[in-house]
Structure formats: C-alpha cells, structure tokens
Amino acid sequence: xxxxxxxxxxxxxxxxxxxxxxxxxxxxxxxxxxxxxxxxxxxxxxxxxxxxxxxxxxxxxxxxxxxxxxxxxxxxxxxxxxxxxxxxxxxxxxxxxxxxxxxxxxxxxxxxxxxxxxxxxxxxxxxxxxxxxxxxxxxxxxxxxxxxxxxxxxxxxxxxxxxxxxxxxxxxxxxxxxxxxxxxxxxxxxxxxxxxxxxxxxxxxxxxxx
Numbered sequence: 001x002x003x004x005x006x007x008x009x010x011x012x013x014x015x016x017x018x019x020x021x022x023x024x025x026x027x028x029x030x031x032x033x034x035x036x037x038x039x040x041x042x043x044x045x046x047x048x049x050x051x052x053x054x055x056x057x058x059x060x061x062x063x064x065x066x067x068x069x070x071x072x073x074x075x076x077x078x079x080x081x082x083x084x085x086x087x088x089x090x091x092x093x094x095x096x097x098x099x100x101x102x103x104x105x106x107x108x109x110x111x112x113x114x115x116x117x118x119x120x121x122x123x124x125x126x127x128x129x130x131x132x133x134x135x136x137x138x139x140x141x142x143x144x145x146x147x148x149x150x151x152x153x154x155x156x157x158x159x160x161x162x163x164x165x166x167x168x169x170x171x172x173x174x175x176x177x178x179x180x181x182x183x184x185x186x187x188x189x190x191x192x193x194x195x196x197x198x199x200x201x202x203x204x205x206x207x208x209x210x
Contacts, residue, residue: 020089049122052115061108084131103130103183110179126180133184141192
C-alpha cells in the first residue's frame with residue numbers, strides 16, 4: 001500500500017501595494033482607537049506629548065505622533081497620513097518603516113530641543129511632513145526616474161503644506177513640522193546609501209590588474 005503526500009504549496013506573497021495598504025490602514029485605525037481612549041480618559045492621554053527641554057517630556061518623543069488634540073485634529077491629518085504613508089511604504093515595508101523611525105526620532109527630538117517651554121506638542125503631522133520631505137527628495141539621492149517623477153506629483157498635490165514649517169498659527173507645532181521634514185531628508189539620504197554607492201562604483205569603473 002502506497003501513500004501519496006501532497007507537496008506543500010508555497011504561499012503566495014502578498015503584493016507590495018497590498019502590504020503597504022494594510023500597514024498604513026492598521027496604523028490609522030490605531031490612531032482612532034487611541035483618540036477614543038483619550039476622550040474616555042478626559043483628554044488625559046494627550047498630555048503625554050513632547051514637553052520641550054523637560055526630562056519627563058522626552059517620553060513624548062515616543063507618544064506625540066499618535067496623539068491628537070481632538071477629533072478635528074485627527075480627521076484633518078488622516079488623508080495626507082494615509083496617502084503619504086502608503087507611498088513611502090511602496091518603496092518596501094522594511095525601508096518605509098526605517099524611514100518612519102528616523103523621522104519619528106529626529107522630529108520628536110528637534111521639537112523637544114526647540115519648542116516653546118510651555119507647549120505640549122502632539123500630532124501625526126510630524127510623520128506627515130517627514131514623509132512628504134522623504135518623497136520629495138528621495139529621487140534626488142537615488143537618481144531614480146520613477147522616484148523623481150513621484151516626487152514631482154507629490155509636490156503638485158502637497159507641496160503647499162511646506163509653508164507649515166514656518167511659524168504661523170498659534171497652537172500649531174511648526175517645530176514638529178520643520179524637524180519632521182528634516183527627518184525625512186535625513187531618512188532619504190541614509191536609505192539611499194546603496195544607490196549612491198552603486199553610482200560611485202560605476203563611475204570608478206573596473207580596476208585593471210598590473
């Protein structure tokens with residue numbers, strides 16, 4: 001009596017666009033869950049933002065991008081968050097998350113160093129401005145035509161947001177916008193190291209043996 005064993009079928013990997021959509025979708029849902037918890041707590045959660053130059057306020061670097069002042073604040077951030085976050089993750093989930101981590105830390109730390117001493121800085125706009133800057137300059141570092149073209153398209157739709165890095169409205173954290181954007185540029189430069197290294201090797205050319 002012989003028994004046949006069905007070969008194990010390899011699982012199909014989800015397309016990158018679907019992975020990106022799931023990741024940014026889950027993150028967005030998380031923001032809404034946190035806002036519900038904040039409302040239930042009587043707005044206690046939102047007090048855990050970046051408190052500049054305070055030792056305790058350093059914890060806000062971790063929490064600030066997922067906290068919002070109210071529903072209007074969160075809803076106003078949702079569309080650019082979903083669009084720009086999705087586009088960043090399309091470069092690869094690991095690479096997109098690495099860029100987000102760099103933006104998160106630089107945006108929060110810069111805000112902690114330069115923000116008004118009595119302010120509580122919160123909001124996912126740190127990430128939004130970081131992702132925007134990342135998408136705008138990434139192609140300049142990689143010299144990748146598709147990324148340059150995407151940067152142009154993003155600039156057409158969202159370039160006007162860049163005015164937000166300047167002091168404007170009271171109670172708006174322009175420091176978070178500014179250092180989030182700086183974090184995006186740093187992330188684009190750091191994560192394009194392989195592309196820049198490849199160009200440098202091509203420019204040198206093969207070495208001849210003597």
